[in-house]
Amino acid sequence: MVSHPPISLPPQGGILLLDKSEGWTSHDAVAKSRRALGTRKVGHAGTLDPMATGLLVLGAGPATRLLTHLVGLDKTYTTTIRLGTATVTDDREGDRISAAAPADVAAVLADPARIAAAVAVLTGAIEQAPSAVSAIKVDGQRAYDRVRAGETVELKRRPVTIHEFTIGAPRAATEADGTAVIDVDATVRCSTGTYIRALARDLGAALGLGGHLTALRRTEVGPFSVADAGTIEQLVAGERVRLLEPAAVALALFPGLALTAEQTTDLGHGKRVAVPGVENAKLVAATAPDGRLVGLVEVSGGRTRVVTNFPTPDAVSGSGTLARTPGAAPTEEAGA
Numbered sequence: 001m002v003s004h005p006p007i008s009l010p011p012q013g014g015i016l017l018l019d020k021s022e023g024w025t026s027h028d029a030v031a032k033s034r035r036a037l038g039t040r041k042v043g044h045a046g047t048l049d050p051m052a053t054g055l056l057v058l059g060a061g062p063a064t065r066l067l068t069h070l071v072g073l074d075k076t077y078t079t080t081i082r083l084g085t086a087t088v089t090d091d092r093e094g095d096r097i098s099a100a101a102p103a104d105v106a107a108v109l110a111d112p113a114r115i116a117a118a119v120a121v122l123t124g125a126i127e128q129a130p131s132a133v134s135a136i137k138v139d140g141q142r143a144y145d146r147v148r149a150g151e152t153v154e155l156k157r158r159p160v161t162i163h164e165f166t167i168g169a170p171r172a173a174t175e176a177d178g179t180a181v182i183d184v185d186a187t188v189r190c191s192t193g194t195y196i197r198a199l200a201r202d203l204g205a206a207l208g209l210g211g212h213l214t215a216l217r218r219t220e221v222g223p224f225s226v227a228d229a230g231t232i233e234q235l236v237a238g239e240r241v242r243l244l245e246p247a248a249v250a251l252a253l254f255p256g257l258a259l260t261a262e263q264t265t266d267l268g269h270g271k272r273v274a275v276p277g278v279e280n281a282k283l284v285a286a287t288a289p290d291g292r293l294v295g296l297v298e299v300s301g302g303r304t305r306v307v308t309n310f311p312t313p314d315a316v317s318g319s320g321t322l323a324r325t326p327g328a329a330p331t332e333e334a335g336a
Contacts, residue, residue, distance in 0.1 A: 014246065015063055053218075060243070075189070097210075106180070122162060127157040163191070259273070296308040
């Protein structure tokens with residue numbers, strides 16, 4: 001395999017949008033990014049199952065400080081839900097645990113309004129039990145490890161919000177052994193912490209058929225779209241990839257506060273800076289005259305309080321497009 005020199009990171013690092021292919025784990029994406037970017041300081045703002053494809057948001061270098069503000073963003077998925085069979089993992093990768101009678105499947109297929117009504121019940125503020133095969137810890141052990149060990153795991157229900165749950169026309173399908181099922185394409189926009197696999201499971205249960213996912217793709221995380229993402233394969237191959245500057249990301253999420261040169265220096269030194277005209281603000285992105293991000297701050301009584309600060313280099317280079325550093329040696333990363 002050809003080795004490529006690591007990509008040169010700007011002083012403040014950046015946010016990388018990746019379109020994950022099926023089969024890659026989120027850990028794989030982080031490990032490959034560490035090698036490609038030449039830094040161990042890479043994190044993510046939410047995982048995807050290996051079966052799932054789509055948008056992963058990664059932070060590299062100092063920009064990893066932004067990830068805590070990205071984790072809670074709403075997410076949008078496109079998916080295919082299969083009604084008529086249930087699996088232990090609530091997706092197509094798990095063993096089948098039930099199959100509905102063909103007559104019951106045919107009755108639901110003949111009455112699409114029943115599916116629409118069940119979808120409506122699962123829209124809005126709901127309580128959802130995460131899939132048993134998940135990374136949630138139960139008494140210090142991952143739920144999926146307990147399931148694989150033969151235990152029955154029931155996780156506590158938790159509140160989530162399904163902002164949008166729209167479906168296409170249900171269509172008849174069959175599994176490999178000839179079992180009759182119904183496939184439904186759907187788009188789901190939801191709060192963080194929602195398990196789309198569990199949504200498929202619950203839709204199937206509400207219809208008395210059982211249900212699971214056969215496809216899942218994350219298309220949006222907050223204001224960020226998979227349409228703007230590169231791939232892990234491109235990163236590994238040494239192709240140019242776009243890195244979002246911290247200021248651009250922060251300004252996409254929060255109101256901006258343009259600082260003077262003096263305010264920039266004072267805020268960088270941890271001082272509470274007076275900002276005339278702004279009495280109170282929950283969280284704003286404070287930027288320097290040169291456009292770089294100085295920090296995320298709260299404003300109370302007309303003065304700032306730093307929530308997340310950022311490095312204040314003498315100069316910030318790079319336009320947000322990563323270029324390879326000539327002659328640099330790649331770093332070794334275990335498991336990369």
